[in-house]
Amino acid sequence: MTEDGVDPIEWQHSYGAALAAQQVAARDGALRPARDEIDAFVANWTDVTAPADPAEARAPGELQAQASRIELSLSGV
Known part of the structure; x- marks a missing residue:
């Protein structure tokens, strides 16, 4: 987010990173505990x-909270 709204380049970069994480988790059985959290994270990109309209994007704090849930789900891996 910027003062002018959602940065389209950052949006695409972060979406691509989220999709890559989702693909890795789908292939790696050891990451099974995080799959649901990663899927929920990817769902933030509509x-x-x-x-x-910036109001249509998730607040940065919500994304950070979901990222923290992913980290927590991986803490035992």
Whole structure:
């Protein structure tokens, strides 16, 4: 998020990283405990392009909280 809204480049970069994590978790059985949390994280990106209205994007704090849940689910791996 910027003062002007959602940065489209950062949106796509972060979405790509989230999708890559999802693919790795789907292939690696050791990451099974994190799959649901990663899927929930990816669901935060509702489209491949950034929303024109910043209110349509998740708040950064919500994304950070979901990332923390992923870390917690992986703490025993």
